[in-house]
Amino acid sequence: MVTRRVAVLLLRVAVRRWPVELRADLAREWAAELHELARTDRRWGMLRFAGSLAVSRVATPLADRAGARRLWRTAGVLLLAPPFCLAVLVFAGLTMGLAHGWLEMRVPWATAAQLPTWSGLTALLGVALALVVTRAARRTVRVGALPTALGVVLPVGATVTATLALLAGRGESRVWESAPGLLLWLALLTAALWAAGALARQGRFRAAWLVGLLGALVAADVAVVLAVVTSIPATAPVVDGMPPDSVDRISAPLWLFTCWTDSSFGLPRPTGWERFLITDRVLVEPMFYLACTPYALAYAIAAARPATAAVPGSEPVPAPA
Structure with a gap:
């Protein structure tokens, strides 16, 4: 027409x-x-x-309205994503529990499959959330790499604090003992997102993803090591012939992956008893790191991409019948 x-x-x-x-x-x-x-x-x-x-x-008022819409969209994405990460964690855990209940009377490996099932489903849902966030991030406020990283991490920290306070209010014991590891994770994750965003702003997207993933992995690994070291001794006496309630520090780099897979990957450490102690003390936090990492990296890198202006008419407008 x-x-x-x-x-x-x-x-x-x-x-x-x-x-x-x-x-x-x-x-x-x-x-x-x-x-x-x-x-x-x-x-x-x-x-x-x-x-x-x-x-x-x-018109300046129209520009102000468009800027306000972009600002509200940014706040919505950054504030809602962390609770969705918690929802991913809970849903994956419930699904794992149901799957274990169905399998335990049918196959001998049901217990061994619990943690891999939980972590695998958490990662899958976390990536799905990251894909949604990536599309939204392209229409949010664009600021520097450090403010973007802080904008991602601070709502996560607020969500973690509110969750810990809620659990403590319900009488859960030892809730606040996980705070040091979580704080360390948030600090190191901020650095990883800052580096990834800075590289993405230079158009080096492959390097941004590589540095971001490695940095986020190191952040989670170090946080788990801190949580284990501060709560489980390196040596303990043997009582009544039972294995000591201790974890040898030589296997520290593997503790994060042990929490995700319940495996020692064929190595002598951590032993089966050490794996039990580690996953008994640190279990939910590594899964939360796994749920948050895809979304956090996706936002930091997508928000760093240059804005592209859509041109009206690039998609055909159907003619009236």
Whole structure:
């Protein structure tokens, strides 16, 4: 339809008159309005709408509204993602429990499959959440790499604090003993996200993912080591012929992976009893790290990508029937 094509051309002219950071949102909103006018066969309305935008001055109130929408979208993503990570953790744990209850009377390896099932499902759901966050992050406020990293980590810390306070209020013992490891994880994760975001802003996305993943892995590993070292001694006396309640520090780099897989990977340490002690003391935290890491990296890297302005008419607008 000729009228629609003229209107699309006018909207392209109108969009180019606005700042780059606002063009994508404005183009999307105007294209939707144009589609509605075309659907109701309001041809002159289409021309008036597009023409008025093409010739009008750039309005500061409209820019303010677009910036406010972007700001609210950013706050929504950063504040809602950590509770969703907790939901992922709980859902995966419940699913693991149901699967174990069904398998334990049928196969001998049901108990050995508990932790791999929990961690595998947590990672899968965490990646799914990261894909959703990646799309949303491209339409959020763009700031420096360090503010972005802090914007990701601080809501996670607030969610962790609220959860620990809730558990402590319900009488759960030893809840706050996990705080040092969690604080260390948050600090090191901030550094990893900062580095990944800085590389992504330079267009080095492969390096950003590599550095981010390695940094997040180190952060989780060191946090688990701290939690184990501060709660389980390196040596303990043997009582009544039972294995000592201690964990040899030589296997420290493997403790995170032991929590995820309940395995020593064919190595003599950690022993079966040490694996039991480690997973008894540190179990939920490594799963939470696994749930949060994909989303945190995805946001830090996606938010660092340069904004791309959508052009009205890039997707065809159906002609009215």
